[in-house]
Amino acid sequence: GQNIDQPTEMTATEGAIVQINCTYQTSGFNGLFWYQQHAGEAPTFLSYNVLDGLEEKGRFSSFLSRSKGYSYLLLKELQMKDSASYLCAVRDSNYQLIWGAGTKLIIKP
Amino acid sequence: TAGITQAPTSQILAAGRSMTLRCTQDMRHNAMYWYRQDLGLGLRLIHYSNTAGTTGKGEVPDGYSVSRANTDDFPLTLASAVPSQTSVYFCASSDRPSGEQFFGPGTRLTVL
Numbered sequence: 001g002q003n004i005d006q007p008t009e010m011t012a013t014e015g016a017i018v019q020i021n022c023t024y025q026t027s028g029f030n031g032l033f034w035y036q037q038h039a040g041e042a043p044t045f046l047s048y049n050v051l052d053g054l055e056e057k058g059r060f061s062s063f064l065s066r067s068k069g070y071s072y073l074l075l076k077e078l079q080m081k082d083s084a085s086y087l088c089a090v091r092d093s094n095y096q097l098i099w100g101a102g103t104k105l106i107i108k109p
Numbered sequence: 110t111a112g113i114t115q116a117p118t119s120q121i122l123a124a125g126r127s128m129t130l131r132c133t134q135d136m137r138h139n140a141m142y143w144y145r146q147d148l149g150l151g152l153r154l155i156h157y158s159n160t161a162g163t164t165g166k167g168e169v170p171d172g173y174s175v176s177r178a179n180t181d182d183f184p185l186t187l188a189s190a191v192p193s194q195t196s197v198y199f200c201a202s203s204d205r206p207s208g209e210q211f212f213g214p215g216t217r218l219t220v221l
Contacts, residue, residue, distance in 0.1 A: 042215055044212070087152070091207070095207055096154055096168075097154070101150055
């Protein structure tokens, strides 16, 4: 079967750095996405990795290791507005997105 | 530009009744998707359409039907609602099946 695993919840302090991990087992791999979802709102796109390595975009970076079936999202200089759920999704061999349940990130002052 | 709109925002529906959730995009995207999101679970694909005139089944299609008569609209119909269909429904679109997906604001449906 196909499976995406992420921690259910994480807590971090404003101004700090947090790493959210995602491991996956899917039938085929055609890229990995990270989305941000604030409570009661729609998911919004953060990053995309298809090759191994680190993709940096401002305060957010995403890393992929295809051989390990592993990705992480790194958030730097945390702000209160970063409190949200972070969703990991893998595009499988049928080009469908398989989604993790999401990691709820709580930022404390 | 509105992006993707969904209607209604929320709805309470009696079991056994039918309902159509509406989704419209103005980005001229070819691909569109319907997901449901339940607490503790990831988004699950119900149906998709890679281009106008074609549709396909996702992970959880039973009890739902879709049509794609034109590029902009992708309605989702529940023929006879059951309580297990209580969920938040998101419509999404992308310019191509391999592209980033953009999401509508969602419809919160409660079936009693």
